[in-house]
Amino acid sequence: MPNNRKVLVTGADGFIGSHLTEALVKAGYNVRSFVMYNSFNSWGWLDDCDKEIVKQIEIFTGDIRDPFGVKKAMSGCDTVLHLAALIAIPYSYHSPDTYVDTNIKGTLNVLQAARELGLSKIIHTSTSEVYGTAQFVPITEEHPLQGQSPYSATKIGADQIAMSFFRSFETPVGIIRPFNTYGPRQSARAIIPTVITQLAAGNQTIKLGSLSPTRDFNYVEDTVRGFLAALVSDKVIGEIINIGSNYEVSIGETAQLIAKIMGKELIIETESARLRPEGSEVERLWADNQKAKRLLNWEPKYGTLDGLNKGIEKTVEWFSNGENLAKYKMGIYNI
Template sequence: MKILVTGGAGFIGSEFVRNLLSEGYRGLESPGVTVLDKLTYAGNPRNLDPVSDVPGFELVQGDILDRPLVDDLMRGTDLVVHFAAESHVDRSIAGAADFVVTNVVGTQTLLDAAHQAGVGRFVHVSTDEVYGSIDSGSWSESQPLEPNSPYSASKAGSDLLARAYARTHGLDVVITRCSNNYGPYQFPEKVIPLFVTNLIDGKNVPLYGDGLNVRDWLHVEDHCRGIALAAAGGRGGEVYNIGGGTELTNRELTERLLAATGRDWSAVTPVTDRKGHDRRYSVSIAKISEELGYAPQVPFETGLADVVQWYRDRRDWWEPLKEKAGLA
């Protein structure tokens, strides 16, 4: 099986590639794995250092909008796992154009090239944010899409294009929608690595609004395990939610990070709430659990402690990134 992974040098994509090439995923055994990544600010080839010497691995720096390059990489490909996306909500609020171009037009470029090349399966990795906000209960995959940020709107658009290529062209597409990820190698603009790195450096952290927005936290290892299950055994044309089962308010998460880094509430600076800030996300994982046997395996307490220690140990990885991104 020849596998093409877009955005495979980013946080989630690199976790998938490292596991795919080291431990392996059942049903996805492959002698050849190609990563296509533009290597923008959030794409880092160092994320793939642990598997860079594995036979059959190739990293190609390029844009998913480059149709000739995409056509070339699609030839002979059996499986596409599509992670490449602009993903930071705050950046999308400041300027939506890059999100629409990359997430919508880029996904359409890949889908069309996959269709023309006769690719066996296309896994489109999406987000629970396409559903909007939910006051109680959990979203099933049949929930109408009601995105509230430019980022989530662009992802909803890409989801609908993926569905359209499945229905119109018969492309074997599977869509996954995950809750909030955390883990090693996460770019330090996202809340957990930003807070951890600031707190261990004696700096303050910003808390939006009243801090009562709720998110379901999913370790990136569990997320990638769910993606692999959907890639290997999911039904074509279907959507699968992937959740972690740990719902916390942002205030509760902040409390845990303060405790883990030995800081107190004097290190927290309240800031004006984000525009269009969704109050609560929660996905039902009944479908992927019943059909594919998925269950999160990393307890949040263990995963969070490991992540805090990882950032303590890997200043060499995150310090240059924060400095370059103006986050230091």
């Protein structure tokens, strides 16, 4: 239950992190938000949150790659929800060294500080991309790991560092492994926002990459509920837990579903820049979420085709607001 103990959210300025921060404040938690320092004094998506909620957050600006700043941010906190990471797969082809520094070294900084400060719980954020193309479905937490992009390789490394601290030092770490989260504030690089923004801009012919891969889409509200469940459960310690809908749908089918919801005719044109290298494309993702149900008493509210429809409707509604849409550079492919 919420109390006066302080919770630190790293990556609070991001898509999922901003939604999680809002939910923590609404649930009565004392929240400190770690956001990426920049000279514009931007707090990322927290700038778009309800101002009354933001007033209740302690903002810490820094860089997850800096161990001194990370330890300072964590001082006085009881728990850390670690979401800070570079996540764009195309950009990881471009600048893999930055992903190693941010995703692996950044996670090490959090773990080392947690060990030195004696924090009671660290929830580390993984990704379904660590599984690579499914070798069996639905994908359980015992599925082999396969780095098919520099991004996924660094997330595998971060996960392994986290579990090594649990095994070596009994650091109280648990890992949440969300599948493909979508919703308001997501980058237009991701498939659902890229379809919505292109259609909202009046384009009937839209540009996409491969249409055949399947994904297990998680509405952001469900992902956030997974973090909140992990926060209050001791059963997460030493465990890796999938957060997914247990529903598989192809990219092409998803695009058609979005067009139907938006009342648009749709022509899809494949753009080579949006295609991953053949061996890097994750062809199939489908989550087994039984462990989350068993250990966290969590299950998706937006699972199944009906749930996906509802989640996309909410996402379309947000992007259809002109002020929100104006925050996106729709004329370019943002890697």
